[in-house]
Amino acid sequence: MAQYKLVTCTINGKKREQIVDVRASLTDMIRNNFHLTSVKKGCEVGECGACTVLIDGEAINSCLYLAVWAEGKNIITLEGLMNPDGTLSDIQQAFIDETAIQCGFCTPGFILTATEILNAGVEYTDDELRKLLSGHLCRCTGYQNIFRAVKKTMLRRLGKDAEAELVK
Amino acid sequence: MYDMKALYEATSVENAIELRLEHPEAQIIAGGTDVLVQMREGKRAGKELISIQGLDEIRGVSMDENEAIRIGSLTTFSHITRDPIIQKYINVLGEAVDMVGGPQIRNVGTIGGNTCNGVTSADSASTLHAWEAIIELTGKNGKRYLPIKDFYIKAGTVDINVADGEIQTAVIIPKESYDRTAGFYIKYAMRNAMDIATTGCSVNCRLSPDKKTFERVRIAYGVAGPVPMRVPSAEAAINGKEVTLENIEMFSKTVLEDIHPRDSWRASKAFRQHIAVEMAKRCLIESVKRCGGDV
Numbered sequence: 001m002a003q004y005k006l007v008t009c010t011i012n013g014k015k016r017e018q019i020v021d022v023r024a025s026l027t028d029m030i031r032n033n034f035h036l037t038s039v040k041k042g043c044e045v046g047e048c049g050a051c052t053v054l055i056d057g058e059a060i061n062s063c064l065y066l067a068v069w070a071e072g073k074n075i076i077t078l079e080g081l082m083n084p085d086g087t088l089s090d091i092q093q094a095f096i097d098e099t100a101i102q103c104g105f106c107t108p109g110f111i112l113t114a115t116e117i118l119n120a121g122v123e124y125t126d127d128e129l130r131k132l133l134s135g136h137l138c139r140c141t142g143y144q145n146i147f148r149a150v151k152k153t154m155l156r157r158l159g160k161d162a163e164a165e166l167v168k
Numbered sequence: 169m170y171d172m173k174a175l176y177e178a179t180s181v182e183n184a185i186e187l188r189l190e191h192p193e194a195q196i197i198a199g200g201t202d203v204l205v206q207m208r209e210g211k212r213a214g215k216e217l218i219s220i221q222g223l224d225e226i227r228g229v230s231m232d233e234n235e236a237i238r239i240g241s242l243t244t245f246s247h248i249t250r251d252p253i254i255q256k257y258i259n260v261l262g263e264a265v266d267m268v269g270g271p272q273i274r275n276v277g278t279i280g281g282n283t284c285n286g287v288t289s290a291d292s293a294s295t296l297h298a299w300e301a302i303i304e305l306t307g308k309n310g311k312r313y314l315p316i317k318d319f320y321i322k323a324g325t326v327d328i329n330v331a332d333g334e335i336q337t338a339v340i341i342p343k344e345s346y347d348r349t350a351g352f353y354i355k356y357a358m359r360n361a362m363d364i365a366t367t368g369c370s371v372n373c374r375l376s377p378d379k380k381t382f383e384r385v386r387i388a389y390g391v392a393g394p395v396p397m398r399v400p401s402a403e404a405a406i407n408g409k410e411v412t413l414e415n416i417e418m419f420s421k422t423v424l425e426d427i428h429p430r431d432s433w434r435a436s437k438a439f440r441q442h443i444a445v446e447m448a449k450r451c452l453i454e455s456v457k458r459c460g461g462d463v
Contacts, residue, residue, distance in 0.1 A: 003174060022175040025204075045205045046273055047362055058246070058275040064204045065276065066170075068177065069221050113271060134361030135270025 009070040011036070012080030020067040027051045029067035030077060038078035038108035042137075049136030052109035053077050059113040059135075078108035081115065090156065091115060094149040102140035110136050114150045123158055126151070170204060171213040178220050181306055185333035187218045189308060192330050194218045198242055198281040201273050226280075226337050229253050236302075237341040241280025245292075246271070248279060258341055260351040264295040264370065267355045270362050280336045283319070286326040286395070293320075293396035294370040295353050297388035299345050307334035320395040349374045349384070350458035352451045356443050358434075366435045367391045367443055371451035375411065379461040382406050385419070385452065392427035392444060401425040402448065411461050413453075420449035 003022045010016065011034060018033050030039045030053065042050030044063045051063040054076040081089045091114050094100070101107050110133065117124070117132050124132065129151060138146065148167055155164035176191060178184035188194070194216035197203045206212045220226075226240040229251040237253055245265040248254055254262045268274055268282070268291045282290045283303065296316050303319045305312045309332055316339075319327050328334045351372025357363035368390035374383045385406045387399045399422075406419040429440035453463050 021169065023169045023172050025170065028169060045208055046201055046269070049270065049272060052272055055275075059272050060276050061201075061272045064201050064273075066175070066200065066204075066219065066221075068175065069200075069219070071222075116271075131361065132271055135272045 005068050007068055007071050009072060010074045012076060022066070022068055024067040026053065026062035026065040026067050026070055026075075029070065030062060030075070036077045036079050040105055040108065042105070047137065048106070049109040049113065050106055052112045052136070054112055054116060057116060057119065059116045061135075076112070076115070078111055081111065089115075091118060091149070091153045094153045095146070098145045098149040098152065100142060100145040100149040102138075102142045106136055106138045106140075110138070110146055114153070117150065118154055118157055121157070123154065123160075129154070170207050171210075172207065172217050173214055174216045176216070176218045178218060178223060181223060181225060181335070181337060184218060184220050184223065184335050185306065185308055188330060188333040188335065191216055191218065196220060196284070196335060198284075199244065199276040199278040201269065201277040202281060202285055220335060232340075235343040237346065239279055239339045239341075241304075241336045241338055242278050243280075245274035245277050245279070245282075249274070257346045258295075258299060258351075260353050260370065260372065261292065261295050261299070261341075264291050264353040264355070264368075267291050267353075267365075279339055283316070283339065284326055284328065284336055286320055286322075286324045288323060288393065288395050289365045289368065289391045290396070291353075291355060291365065291368060291390070294368045294388040294390040295351070296339065297396045297398055298351065298370040298372055298386045299341055299349075300386070301345075302340040302342065303336060304338035304340060305329070305334045306337040307332035311337075313340075317398065323394040347374075348459075350455055351386075352454035352458065354447045354451055356447065364434070365390055367429065367440050367447065369444065369447035369451050371448065371455050373452065373455045373459055375456065375459045375461050379459065380411055382409050382411060382415075385455075387423065387448060387451070389423075389427055389444060392429045392440065397427065399423045399426045399448075406452075411456055411463065413463050416449055416452050416456075416463065419452060420445045423448050 008017050030036045040050035042048035046061040046064040053062045055073050152164040152167050176187045197217045197219050227242040228240050230238050232238050249262040249266045282292045301316045303314045353370040355365045355368045371387045373385045390396045402422040405422045409415045431437045
């Protein structure tokens with residue numbers, strides 16, 4: 001017997017209600033019920049990071065999270081990062097400027113993890129940043145540009161624009 | 169979609185115990201980063217799950233009335249690492265759990281799940297053994313407290329009495345264990361992220377007030393046997409000795425008397441023995457430094 005449950009949560013700032021099959025992962029719910037297809041199905045075992053979303057500000061693999069656990073949670077996907085006027089957020093723009101994108105499959109996940117990192121307001125060392133980004137696989141191996149996009153945005157948010165320009 | 173037969177969501181610890189008594193075959197799911205992977209692989213496919221994810225009452229780190237550090241079983245790895253009590257008194261535990269999987273896993277995976285799996289390679293396990301953690305289990309007859317070495321029975325099996333509806337509710341570090349003590353953990357793995365330890369070693373020490381003598385050294389390994397283990401021979405060999413490099417080297421060689429790693433696809437027995445000695449040495453040198461001593 002299929003088992004269903006009503007889930008009430010906030011997705012990208014909007015209050016949502018959805019009846020879900022209890023067997024569904026959060027990836028299933030976000031993609032199939034809300035059509036937010038920036039959340040990718042990659043490995044589905046928590047290794048590749050393509051399904052990453054923010055729950056109450058923390059990056060998690062939505063493939064390893066039951067949809068019913070979203071009850072009462074505040075969820076952000078890539079679609080929710082745009083500025084209110086429809087322009088891109090600084091980190092999205094930085095990915096474009098640094099060509100931190102090849103096939104694009106890993107990009108939404110990387111940007112959401114980067115959002116958690118940047119919101120901490122801390123200036124991390126290069127090694128710390130690499131560790132914080134280590135939960136994502138880019139099979140085009142475009143890591144250097146991704147790293148640079150995150151580092152430059154981190155420095156700019158800390159008011160160090162001149163230093164950001166020097167990041168190689 | 170996960171291949172599960174049914175999901176029961178616990179609303180409180182009492183409710184979780186009731187659900188466990190009603191559905192003894194069901195698997196407890198906390199953060200889900202292991203259970204859901206195993207379900208996907210087919211190992212736990214078709215099972216009933218009791219979710220304790222919503223039990224905020226067993227989340228978080230606090231200091232109890234006996235000055236013991238109480239880590240709620242649902243506390244995630246990233247919250248342990250960032251917790252001020254952990255950072256002040258048992259920083260090495262925060263560092264050890266910061267090596268589990270990747271950042272997104274650490275935002276969801278819990279210390280209770282890490283220990284209840286009963287897996288020798290768990291990054292929290294060697295440190296919890298080396299700091300003589302106490303496991304709190306709550307069941308229909310109330311609470312039961314077990315030293316962590318007794319909690320682990322054999323590979324993949326821990327002492328949780330399903331017939332009493334027990335679930336793990338806390339991991340406790342007594343004051344006697346963390347007082348004037350500092351430690352260090354080394355995880356040896358093939359990759360720096362998203363990997364399982366080939367061998368893990370956690371050491372901590374307490375030095376005499378003049379920092380010249382080892383008052384108490386404790387060492388534990390993951391993946392040096394079927395369950396995480398302490399190394400009593402090495403501890404006995406160094407306790408009361410002077411803080412010198414020669415004594416630390418003697419200590420590190422003595423570990424081979426107690427550990428029994430095996431050949432596996434991850435690494436050979438000979439390699440594990442080789443790195444175990446080196447890890448013990450490096451961990452103890454770092455622990456001495458963190459205690460304000462000098463080697």
